[in-house]
Amino acid sequence: QAVAPLARTPAAAAEAGAHRAAYETIVDEADFARWLAKIEQCALTAFDTETSSLDPFAARIVGVSFAVAPGEAAYLPLAHDYPGVAAQLPREQVLARLKPWLESAQHAKIGQNLKYDQHVLANHGIRLAGVRHDTLLQSYVLEAGKDGVRGHDLGQLASRHLGLATISYETLCGKGARQIGFSQVAIEQASEYAAEDADLCLRLHAVMYPLIAAESGLRHVYEEIEMPVRDVLFRMERSGVLIDGELLSRQSREIGQRLLDLESKAHTAAGQPFNVNSPKQLAEILFDRLGLPVKKKTPTGTPSTDEEVLSELALDYPLPKILLEARQLAKLKGTYTDKLPQMVEATTGRVHTSYAQAVAVTGRLASNDPNLQNIPVRTAEGRRIRAAFVAPPGSVIVSADYSQIELRIMAHLSEDQRLLDAFAQGEDVHRATAAEIFGLPPAEVGAQQRRVAKVINFGLIYGMSAFGLARQLDLERGAAKAYIERYFARYPGVAGYMATTRETAKARGYVETVFGRRLWLPEIHSPVAARRQAAERAAINAPMQGTAADLIKAAMIAVQGWLDAEHLQTRLLMQVHDELVLEVPESELPVLRREVPRLMSELASLRVPLVVDVGAGRNWDEAH
Incomplete structure (x- = not known):
């Protein structure tokens, strides 16, 4: 069922949507041919996809939008599906005709978080090229952490820089359990929303890019670090990493048994059984029954039992130490040993994380679904999880790590x-x-x-x-x-x-x-x-953490560039803090050991030498 038209008074609609007045919907062959000619002649085209899912590997195209000048934008619906939907141009034929333009490095493109669109196009066998600008990364470089800046999504940017109110995704698709897929949105509304996305990219670029270009430092970070590393991250996400699911399952069972043993020890130390996962019961045992000192309170005034409190109490008392160990093991089990095998992508047999560029104000990358940057390396259990990240037969895992950066x-x-x-x-x-x-x-x-x-x-x-x-x-x-x-x-x-x-x-x-x-x-x-x-x-x-973040991104760009230039089969798999993890055919290992440390250590002229430690092994734990 398609969503009902947007409810607005005529005056409010005219004022709020004046910038949408000339948007088009591409419904027939003549429209498509006309717009194809426009984007082929355009110096910088804004491009956006509307999709069936937010999962970059599962998503398929529902429609695409273009903008060639502020206010001159169009939506091309391809896979809307609801009762009474109008005829649309056939998706596979349209994508086949768009493919030469999409894959052309000469045709400059701009978008908002184009790394996602690049995955979606890859799902359709298209290799996006010619990405010159990304408004998400422009905002990130220009204003991350600035007072009043709460985020970098398109609606926030339009409000902040253009004073425009935009159509939200929730307005079209609803929220929660009642949310519908984009393919069920009426084409008329979808067109207004999607064309606006492309249009806003061009308008925002006209405001933000000159501010970046005017400052040599910001321009360097945007053009030489953030934009090039965007493509490296796409390739890393696409590659994924091989994991040993059986090893993780065995570890899950062992951790489960240890948790039962720790629970029994906790009951003995408390002098009675209690639910170790209940903050209320835990507070009663620690502070009422055992009389331990209250270190801090929650906003409601009850004694806190958070990790910081337990860490402090564990220095002097046995029960908090047991509870702390149990919490850490339960977290490892829930986040990694149980979950990672379920996150293997059926089509590739690998786990694919997503690297968010525009999150940490220091420039550090964030790894999500799964988070591969928080696996503890100082505990035996954490190292065993790393041992489950393996190389395929004939290859090894290589870790290249900046020392004391x-x-x-x-x-x-x-x-x-x-x-x-x-x-x-x-x-x-x-x-x-x-x-x-x-x-x-x-x-x-x-x-x-x-x-x-x-x-x-x-x-x-x-x-x-x-x-x-x-x-x-x-x-x-x-x-x-x-x-x-x-x-x-x-x-x-x-x-x-x-x-x-x-x-x-x-x-x-x-x-x-x-x-x-x-x-x-x-x-x-x-x-x-x-x-x-x-x-x-x-x-x-x-400045230290940020410089380290810039340096590891520059290292990723340099290493990937070298791999491409030498036509090597080695693949960058992961970036974790100050470390790069690669999957290396055994025949390429000698040249990798020699060249990767050289590339990484020569990236910046600091007053001290940069030192890179390199290790190799059958799995990540052996390599690090």
């Missing part, structure tokens, strides 16, 4: 001579820091002293206070404060960098990465001290 970026940005010297000479930087703080020769630094130095090195990157350091190292606050003071006395460049960065952030409202990405700090002048201090910590950390 954020500390190296700190040395570069701060220009601290002692730090620069430590990295230049290839020293163990944590041992070198411990030697400085404790006034010892490096050879005499013990394991505990190195651990203290490591926590300080990484902690200061994230703006850790003396209180935070004391808690992490289980020290008196005075001792932690003395360590930090000693650190800054020995590394004055770091202290200077932090002070300068805070002032820069306050003056400009943003900080920048080495590559020119802007990281906005809307709370830097907040009257609330806690928010202002959090913004100051972010100001110090963001």
